[in-house]
Amino acid sequence: MPELPEVETTRQGIAPHCEGQIISHVTVRNPNLRWPVPDDLAARLTGKRIKHVDRRAKYLLIHLEEGAVIVHLGMSGSLRIITGDTPPLTHDHIDMVLHSGTVVRFNDPRRFGCWLWADSPETHPLIAHLGPEPLSPAFSGDLLFQRSRGKRTPIKSFIMDNHVVVGVGNIYANEALFKAGIHPKRHAGRISLDRYRKLAEAIRETLSAAILMGGTTLRDFVNSDGKPGYFAQVLLVYGRTGSPCTQCSTPLKEIRMNNRSTVYCPRCQR
CATH class of the missing domain: 1.10.8.50 (Helicase, Ruva Protein; domain 3)
Structure with a gap:
């Protein structure tokens, strides 16, 4: 299962490609992840600019100008930076296509990951009660x-x-x-x-x-x-x-x- 270092490595890998970019469209091939992908997720994201990509525990937070997408890699998930002409594989469930032509593709063979919407991620039930980050000054x-x-x-x-x-x-x-x-x-x-x-x-x-x-x-x-x-x-x-x-x-x-x-x-x- 990807742990904090793997998730942080992923964040560092995708952030330069995403931050400041406008989302052209989102393709959800399979919404049946650990929790169902919201029906309106694509509509919420399309045309919106990505402000920054954060990490909280093992969750990736893709912040837009308002609200954020909460992404969890589950036991076997990964996010890849690919070009738009790369054909999807069996377990490629979600594509987030950027105006630059770059695609952020979510692959998850076991489907224990998630893509959820949060108006305020800090108060979302998955995030609100977590302990301090181990690399932050709050931890000692x-x-x-x-x-x-x-x-x-x-x-x-x-x-x-x-x-x-x-x-x-x-x-x-x-x-x-x-x-x-x-x-x-x-x-x-x-x-x-x-x-x-x-x-x-x-x-x-x-x-x-x-x-x-x-x-x-x-x-x-x-x-x-x-x-x-x-x-x-x-x-x-x-x-x-x-x-x-x-x-x-x-x-x-x-x-x-x-x-x-x-x-x-x-x-x-x-």
Whole structure:
């Protein structure tokens, strides 16, 4: 599933082609995504100018002069920048055609993504109650410490909760906890302020590095130019079960938490 770095990579890829452009028309080939594409979406967008393209958590926000389109890539979706004469493939569900001739094409084999309209995206139910962005000044170890008091939730589940902080998906939670030396099953309420400050920095460092490298190569993810991300080449624990720890050479262990793969070093993470 595309996570925050993959979505941010997509935003950076499509924004220069979209911002300031007028939408000529929109073609919806299949409206049956996770939530049905609004019947009036094409009418709302046609003739409107795109002001800017933002990201909130794993949602892309295509802001017009009034209102915005909320786009989610789901488990297998992607946005491609293509030319208008590129024939659509089976899972190419939506085309947003710009006056420049550029087409923003949405492909989603599993159809778990979405294209929704919002008059005010900040108050939309999908957006309104999200936690802070991990790369923003609003996020800190002090914030994590305050929100964790009294909680017996495993720390990995805690930092993956979008109400606590957005965008720390499974891969990046594994990596950040390893860098911070924290066992993924330790109770969130039993971690000190100093360790939370180290964890917050590890989260920022991990996500920033993944964005710079174009995201993590997953089976279904490609960025806006059709190329995969390459952060997987430098993963320290995720996908390396049984391999030696890069710090102490102890074989890495794997457990299942909330039905997700969790890899850690039994010696370095406490």
